[in-house]
Amino acid sequence: MSTSTQDSNPATAEDFNSGFRKLNAPPQAERRGPEPEQIKGAVSEIYNGVASWSTHGDFWNWGMHDDALLDEIRSLIPGFDQYDTDGLSEQLYFQALRQVPIPLDGYAGKKVLEVGCGLGEGLNFASRVINASQVVGLDLSRAATDRANARLSRGDQLRFVQGDAESLPFGDGEFDVVLNVESSHNYPDLGGFLREAARVLKPGGHLSHVDLFIEESHARLTQLKQDDGDFEWVEEVDITEQVRSAIRKRLEPGSFYRRNFSSKKLGLKTRIMMGRGGSHLAGADFVGHKDLVDRLLEATRIRPKRVLQDYHSYRHHIARKKA
Ligand SMILES: C[S@@+](CC[C@H](N)C(=O)[O-])C[C@H]1O[C@@H](n2cnc3c(N)ncnc32)[C@H](O)[C@@H]1O
Structure with missing residues (x-):
């Protein structure tokens, strides 16, 4: 798959402002809210904008703080949090990885995909603590995947592609593990993403899903977990306080x-x-x-009033694709 952008314009901070306005536009009387494609267009503009001002080492998540996790990472990568990072976003990725029932040194020959990888810093970090044969990051924002390829890619060992979580550009059963970190709250169709994640996983492969929830999205995931889908949901951890x-x-x-x-x-x-x-x-x-x-x-209305979301929690789920 090509990730070339020779024909696309470079992202700018104005993309962020434009996307933000679209996503937060008051709904018109006859419509309940933006259509899925409009949401994706606005989300992509927002993250193209953020990519335009992001610097090397930037993550796009809220992070997590847990002393035991921190000690564990320090023992694997001494000093990992001493330079150009506060180490909090890496902890979120470590949480996502270490709960997968594969030992960190048991990834030889395995293929890992992250959906919604942003600038790829988290996946780059993850690829340093496991010995996977192939690691692929996918994101809707072309500016993000271009930057990730330019700065972080290492041939097949780590590469990035632009694409949509609800229509993954991969064949059936290609991956052993799918990671998803603080991204799925952006998807108009969470069920569509879960179907795609299951499709690209091998039977017995694992989805490690980390995200924040509002009441509505939590109810939606609870419903999807109860439906007889492609996954067995094997673990759920509430990490709200650590986040x-x-x-x-x-x-x-x-x-x-x-x-x-x-x-x-x-x-x-x-x-x-x-x-x-x-x-x-x-x-x-x-x-x-x-x-x-x-x-x-x-x-003073210089900035649009942000209505505080009715947040439910921040959770980590592990699901196994049924054989
Ligand atoms: C909060 S950021 C998290 C990025 C990264 N996982 C991290 O933790 O640094 C959410 C990411 O999800 C991506 N995203 C949103 N909707 C998407 C979609 N439909 N398909 C793929 N990626 C999407 C955004 O472009 C953005 O990079």
């Missing part, structure tokens, strides 16, 4: 996250949308945090 702990660390004054965000060359409009010090991007809503400056910007 909140990571977000709070990032929101602390002077944190690595805040310093990294401040160093980005962003227009005023985009900074306003992202919340003070990038707090919106860091997951401030999930811990009920709103800076005074953000409150003022919303009160």
Whole structure:
């Protein structure tokens, strides 16, 4: 599959603003909300925009903080969190990996896919702690997969393709493990994604799914798990508190996250949308945090008012494809 973008325009921060406006446009009277293709178009613009200002080492998730996980990763990759990272996003990926019932050193000959890989930093990290033969990342944002290929790809060992989670460009039974980290809340059809994930997995292969939920999406997944689908759901862990702990660390004054965000060359409009010090991007809503400056910007309507989502939880599920 080609990942060339020679004929596409480079992504800009304005893509982010345009996508954000589309996704948050008030629904028209005759419609309940944007159509699936409009959602995907807006999501793709948002992440193309974020890719345009992201720097090497940036992750796009809220992270997770758990001392036991941290110790385990440090013993595998000493000093992994000392340079250009706060180590919180890597913990989320480690959580996704270590719960799969394959030992970390048992991946020889195995093929791993991440759906919704963003800039590929998480998959790059994952590929360093397992010895898989082939690791592939897929994302809707072409700017993200282009950057990931340019910076991180290592032949067949690690490569990235642009594509849609609901229509995966892979053959049946190609993969042993499918990872999905903080991405599926963007998909208009979660059931469609699960069908595709099962299709590309070998019988007995595993899906490791990590994401945040609102009441509605949690009810939807609960229903899908009860339906007689392609998966046996073998494990479910509520990691809400560990994710909140990571977000709070990032929101602390002077944190690595805040310093990294401040160093980005962003227009005023985009900074306003992202919340003070990038707090919106860091997951401030999930811990009920709103800076005074953000409150003022919303009160004076300089920034659109963000309605706090009715978050349910942040969870990790492991599912095994039925034989
Ligand atoms: C919050 S980011 C997480 C990225 C990455 N997993 C990480 O943790 O850094 C969500 C990602 O899902 C991707 N995404 C959203 N909808 C998608 C779809 N329908 N198909 C594939 N990727 C999608 C976005 O482009 C974005 O890169």
